Amino acid sequence: MNRYWDWGFFFEIMPRILQGAVNTIMAALGGYALAVIGGLLVALLLFALKPSAQIVESSATLRMKRILTFIIKEIIEFIRSTPLLIQVFFIFYVGPQFGITLSPWTAGLIAISLHYTAYLSEVFRGGLEAVPKGQWEASISLSLSPMHTFFRIITPQAIIPSIGGLGNYLIGIFKDTPMLSAIALAEMMFMANAIGGEHYRYTEPYTMVGLIFLIISLPMAGFIRAFERFVRRRMGLA
């Protein structure tokens, strides 16, 4: 047995790490799906809270809208600038203090999807704001209904500039799932820690986890770029 590297041990622990990898992927995809929904809702809410161009609103309504926008933006800023690790701890440990016990999966998914909701809402908001105002005006002059305008005219154009950011955060959420090992969710890093503790060999498990991250995230980055090009072409852009 080599002091630095042991291939036998490497292959012996592989099934357990791969089992963890399945959980990692599930946590990442689950959290991401929730975050996409949440981010879209928050972005739509912020969009709806913008002063209307078509209806004249009372000053009370406008003030209400401004205050709500301020609060939502401040919450997003707070979530974005505090560590996910503590958010995970917070959600996992605060429940029992008030008699609600969350499983690591529930707490982990809530924490990670909340964190990325904050990021994705900004991506969606940016996408919506990138659509030129003239598109709204053109839709009004064609007497399309607001719903129709929003879903058939604005949203498709808002998606394209969002794809890059959405893809980056998919990779980001995937790389952040090891934080969930801190509350004993049995993902890759948790398995690696457990194996390291049992055999007192850390090189192989940690290296394998790193390699699996590379194997998944590098092709994913390429895939996202290809997808963005595909959508652009489908939309008749460049």
Added chain:
Amino acid sequence: MPYSAFLADRLPAYLTGVLTTIELTILSIVLAVIVALIMGLMRLSKNPFVTGIAYCYIEFFRGTSLYVQVFWVYFVLPIFGVTLNPFVAGFTAVGLNIGAYGAELVRGAILSVPKGQYEAAYALSMSDFQRMRRIILPQALPIMLPPWGNLLIELLKGTAICAMIGVVELTFQAKQINSSTFLSAQAFGTSLILYYMLARFGITPFMRWLEKFTARRMGRSA
């Protein structure tokens, strides 16, 4: 126990934690900036070997999780004879990781300096080094500063992971306080607020100031 009593009781522990977090952050920033500059410039080299090294470095650190990198530096390097204490391992891993992201910002900013500037510097027969140092980098700096602000907040958040290898910083203190008092909402809530304050009243104003400062140095009013 009211929150004020909790805070009065635990404030010293939190403050030592904040201090360690600030130390970690500053050291990581220094390392990240150095790494980002070197790797960003190497990435633009004409020599394919040099570019390849930078490319591998950037893709490796961006492709794997910071969490794994912190553990790797702390637990695996000792086997190869490099034993680092948790503090050093922590800021090294965070700095190297953020440096890889920063390298891309440096590269992008340098590429967005207009080509005429290169030609003008060439026409004035400046050496490559002079051109980079006196013409290109000063113009790339204001372009890359705004995204660096976001990156530094990511860096601050990244230092929280150092708690997992036993660096006694803010997250670690919060965990300790949580397990000794069982007041989770207060323990973690306070640390969340402290992190937020560090980001909002530390890093953000500093970057604003830096943006203004470089804009003034460049002769542009901000």
